[in-house]
Amino acid sequence: MPTTRKPALEWRALKWSCQHPGMVTVPAALAACVTKSVLDFGLPTTGGVLGGAVLGLAGWYRGHPDSFDTVALPRLRSLHRRWWSYVGGRWSDILLDCELVSFNRRTGDVIVPRILEVRAASPSIDTIHVRINRGQTPSMFEDKADALAHALLAERVAVVKVKPQVVALVIERENPFNADAIPPIDLPYDADEIDLSAIELGDTEYGQPWTQSFVGQHLFVAGATGSGKGSLLWSPLRGMAPLLRDGVVKPDVIDLKEGMETEVGADLFHRRATDWDTAAEIVEAFRDELKERQALLRGERKRKFSPSAETPLRLLMIDELGMLTAYGPSAEVRSVLKLLAEIMTQGRAAGFGVCGYVQEPTKDTVPIRELFTARVCLSVTSQSQVDMTLGDGMRLRGALADEIPLDPAHAGIGFVAEQGSRSPLRVRASYQSDEDIRELVDFVTKGRRPLRSVA
Numbered sequence: 001m002p003t004t005r006k007p008a009l010e011w012r013a014l015k016w017s018c019q020h021p022g023m024v025t026v027p028a029a030l031a032a033c034v035t036k037s038v039l040d041f042g043l044p045t046t047g048g049v050l051g052g053a054v055l056g057l058a059g060w061y062r063g064h065p066d067s068f069d070t071v072a073l074p075r076l077r078s079l080h081r082r083w084w085s086y087v088g089g090r091w092s093d094i095l096l097d098c099e100l101v102s103f104n105r106r107t108g109d110v111i112v113p114r115i116l117e118v119r120a121a122s123p124s125i126d127t128i129h130v131r132i133n134r135g136q137t138p139s140m141f142e143d144k145a146d147a148l149a150h151a152l153l154a155e156r157v158a159v160v161k162v163k164p165q166v167v168a169l170v171i172e173r174e175n176p177f178n179a180d181a182i183p184p185i186d187l188p189y190d191a192d193e194i195d196l197s198a199i200e201l202g203d204t205e206y207g208q209p210w211t212q213s214f215v216g217q218h219l220f221v222a223g224a225t226g227s228g229k230g231s232l233l234w235s236p237l238r239g240m241a242p243l244l245r246d247g248v249v250k251p252d253v254i255d256l257k258e259g260m261e262t263e264v265g266a267d268l269f270h271r272r273a274t275d276w277d278t279a280a281e282i283v284e285a286f287r288d289e290l291k292e293r294q295a296l297l298r299g300e301r302k303r304k305f306s307p308s309a310e311t312p313l314r315l316l317m318i319d320e321l322g323m324l325t326a327y328g329p330s331a332e333v334r335s336v337l338k339l340l341a342e343i344m345t346q347g348r349a350a351g352f353g354v355c356g357y358v359q360e361p362t363k364d365t366v367p368i369r370e371l372f373t374a375r376v377c378l379s380v381t382s383q384s385q386v387d388m389t390l391g392d393g394m395r396l397r398g399a400l401a402d403e404i405p406l407d408p409a410h411a412g413i414g415f416v417a418e419q420g421s422r423s424p425l426r427v428r429a430s431y432q433s434d435e436d437i438r439e440l441v442d443f444v445t446k447g448r449r450p451l452r453s454v455a
């Protein structure tokens with residue numbers, strides 16, 4: 001029978017820890033909980049529960065590592081950070097040193113802004129929700145963001161207002177990528193090696209391959225000039241090389257920067273436009289082809305296409321999409337927008353995808369923005385562009401794309417909104433030099449067998 005004795009000391013410690021979550025250490029709170037449990041329920045029961053919990057987690061990790069990584073790991077990491085990195089005494093000292101505490105006028109007591117919640121969705125980015133003191137404003141924290149970053153030994157800290165009296169500190173603990181570019185993947189030779197639902201584009205912050213599906217997807221890439229959008233045009237093509245060679249994937253490209261970006265790989269494309277009128281023709285021809293494909297699928301009573309040389313996956317890659325959707329002659333812009341909307345709403349099941357690359361992801365520049373299904377945000381020039389690209393609240397959750405320096409050491413780094421998750425994932429695209437692109441062209445057009453690098 002469990003004892004009902006409530007030892008005053010443990011009770012008080014537990015109660016105090018609940019009332020002052022920022023002021024107690026996890027060992028103290030845990031010790032209080034465990035002691036109380038041992039006194040109330042006995043040692044074997046407490047040990048059994050703790051052991052069961054640990055075994056349960058271990059079993060989950062071994063049995064379903066993917067769901068463990070997406071569900072349990074962020075929560076465990078958040079707990080660990082809450083009670084280790086941002087624990088009471090250390091937190092108070094940091095805020096004191098950064099002059100972000102206030103003082104009770106009557107008693108002279110120090111009032112430390114309280115931590116409400118810590119989220120650590122990724123190993124390198126934490127978001128701390130903080131209730132600021134009366135008399136403080138978010139801009140006071142913004143002014144001290146640099147000092148906070150140094151005090152927390154972090155790369156950078158961004159401050160986001162959540163609601164009155166609550167700010168979020170988005171803490172980028174480290175840059176998981178070094179200054180060297182990620183080399184392109186070895187050219188695959190066999191079409192069987194290619195999975196169009198997982199084309200490798202680079203690395204994630206976890207050091208895993210960053211893959212993206214190109215089946216039934218429209219890819220939107222936003223980034224300021226020099227952010228590395230080009231690598232996200234070439235990496236998919238490299239990843240699909242044998243299918244390009246075999247005619248199972250057929251890309252068209254629109255490059256209204258006088259064709260500068262795509263000249264080196266011009267032979268990879270089925271159609272290519274470098275001026276506005278040809279671009280409009282290509283969009284219309286792409287839409288017409290979609291209609292034919294739909295008629296074909298209807299005739300065969302199929303609702304989905306399978307990529308083959310007869311019915312290839314068609315990609316329309318549009319560099320500087322804004323020049324097509326905002327800066328052309330207004331009547332033509334309207335008709336191109338209509339065609340693109342038709343392609344994007346109907347093309348997915350029929351194997352027609354659009355990849356758009358923009359410097360300015362605003363609705364004015366890209367009115368069809370919402371029709372894209374997969375999004376990448378490289379370095380952008382304003383905070384608001386992050387949420388415009390990835391979705392509301394993504395900057396608050398850690399996608400500090402506006403803070404990525406615009407230099408070659410950071411080109412190709414950005415954030416993606418992972419499917420099925422509201423957390424941003426930091427990624428870096430692999431980089432292909434002109435030489436690599438020429439190798440790709442030779443392989444696709446002449447079937448030249450690629451040289452494999454030997455590890």
Ligand SMILES: Nc1ncnc2c1ncn2[C@@H]1O[C@H](COP(=O)(O)OP(=O)(O)OP(=O)(O)O)[C@@H](O)[C@H]1O
Nearest residue numbers: 181224225226227228229230231411412429430431
């Ligand atoms: N993934 C990458 N990794 C490392 N460096 C890169 C990467 N992508 C691009 N770079 C470097 O950054 C430079 C600018 O890249 P890129 O031309 O792709 O930018 P962009 O966003 O397309 O700019 P713009 O809109 O002006 O065309 C490249 O010349 C290259 O040196």
